[in-house]
Amino acid sequence: MRAFVFPGQGSQKVGMGVELAEASAVARAVFEEVDEALSHKLSAIMREGPEDQLTLTENAQPAIMANAIATLRVLEEDFGVKLAEVGDCVAGHSLGEYTALCAVGAFDLATTARLLKLRGQAMQSAVPVGEGAMAALLGADIDTATALAAAAAQGQVCEVANDNDPGQVVISGHKGAIERAIAMVKDHGIKRGVLLPVSAPFHCSLMQPAADRMAEALAETSPGALALPLYANVTASKVTDPEEERALLVEQVTGRVRWRESVANMHADGFASFVELGGKVLTPMIRKIADEAETASLIAMEHLEAFAKSM
Known part of the structure; x- marks a missing residue:
């Protein structure tokens, strides 16, 4: 089919x-x-x-x-x-x-x-411009990405937005939380976090x-x-x-x-x-x-x- x-x-x-x-x-x-x-x-x-x-x-x-x-x-x-x-x-x-x-x-x-x-x-x-962000997590599966998002949230929104393939997950939320997540990728065994050139934090609350x-x-x-x-x-x-x-x-x-x-x-x-x-x-x-x-x-x-x- x-x-x-x-x-x-x-x-x-x-x-x-x-x-x-x-x-x-x-x-x-x-x-x-x-x-x-x-x-x-x-x-x-x-x-x-x-x-x-x-x-x-x-x-x-x-x-x-x-x-x-x-x-x-x-x-x-x-x-x-x-x-x-x-x-x-x-x-x-x-x-x-x-x-x-x-x-x-x-x-x-x-x-x-x-x-x-x-x-x-x-x-x-x-969301006002500059308040939200998204990042691609390279070398991340859904479980590690979810754990990273939860750790980085710290009272802000940081959620899995796209589960694209076995090695790429995108997170979305408040800019500060996304920046924290990128800084924490190595702690969670994730190869790299890349801030995406988007104007709003899509597919999150x-x-x-x-x-x-x-x-x-x-x-x-x-x-x-x-x-x-x-x-x-x-x-x-x-x-x-x-x-x-x-x-x-x-x-x-x-x-x-x-x-x-x-x-x-x-x-x-x-x-x-x-x-x-x-x-x-x-x-x-x-x-x-x-x-x-x-x-x-x-x-x-x-x-x-x-x-x-x-x-």
């Missing part, structure tokens, strides 16, 4: 989608529809920058989604490979869960773009104001039926019910991204092939989690053509 997966924040870069847009009217239509939905020329920022504008959370989230959906639409419409016919489930990392829902028809493209822009704005404004805003938005915009099952970030389990998924999307804002467990569960459930659309961030993680699985990253037209020929 085959899983299609969608990348999260950090996979953006200036120039993303340019080759697809130049080669395919289908891709251009996706970028134009997102621009119209947001009343903002996001495609121009994706194409030309400046980089600091693209990395703004409210721009990066819909941009990464738009690039991945453009890649999917080109695969489906230009190469005739339909996700619902060749795939058996979907999953996405953080904002990628929204992309996955768009890919299986639970949200239309314009709705997904608007939800992600709001999500980016809400997450950015939940400090994001509750953002979760509240997303709860309001999703109350008015519930996902529709899913063409394929989705493995949700916060449970690492298969979801088919739109109402259950709506609640999980709210919980996801403050909850841990259980990516390692999601991939491990998919693999245990019989998924032997993983295809990343619009990025190559998740593929290396998947190889560390399920080293026997086949993986592919589809970014450029040549990747899509080769994948279509293999079907």
Whole structure:
């Protein structure tokens, strides 16, 4: 069985989608529809920058989604490979869960773009700039990372945000607590702690104001039926019910991204092939989690053509 997966924040870069847009009217239509939905020329920022504008959370989230959906639409419409016919489930990392829902028809493209822009704005404004931080713990498993976070908290928030793969865990919380955690990594047998260049402490309890805003938005915009099952970030389990998924999307804002467990569960459930659309961030993680699985990253037209020929 085959899983299609969608990348999260950090996979953006200036120039993303340019080759697809130049080669395919289908891709251009996706970028134009997102621009119209947001009343903002996001495609121009994706194409030309400046980089600091693209990395703004409210721009990066819909941009990464738009690039991945453009890649999917080109695969489906230009190469005739339909996700619902060749795939058996979907999953996405953080904002990628929204992309996955768009890919299986639970949200239309314009709705997904608007939800992600709001999500980016809400997450950015939940904590004043400079008060929060995130750090990647390299050479850490979930148990050592959890112990380190608890030791570094000292009355502040310091929580596991992303369990990415067997050797990489991300923590999130108050800046002081995250800095303490980085200083304490060797004491916990962790190779290294790296402060991440993010503007807010995502996926921790400090994001509750953002979760509240997303709860309001999703109350008015519930996902529709899913063409394929989705493995949700916060449970690492298969979801088919739109109402259950709506609640999980709210919980996801403050909850841990259980990516390692999601991939491990998919693999245990019989998924032997993983295809990343619009990025190559998740593929290396998947190889560390399920080293026997086949993986592919589809970014450029040549990747899509080769994948279509293999079907």
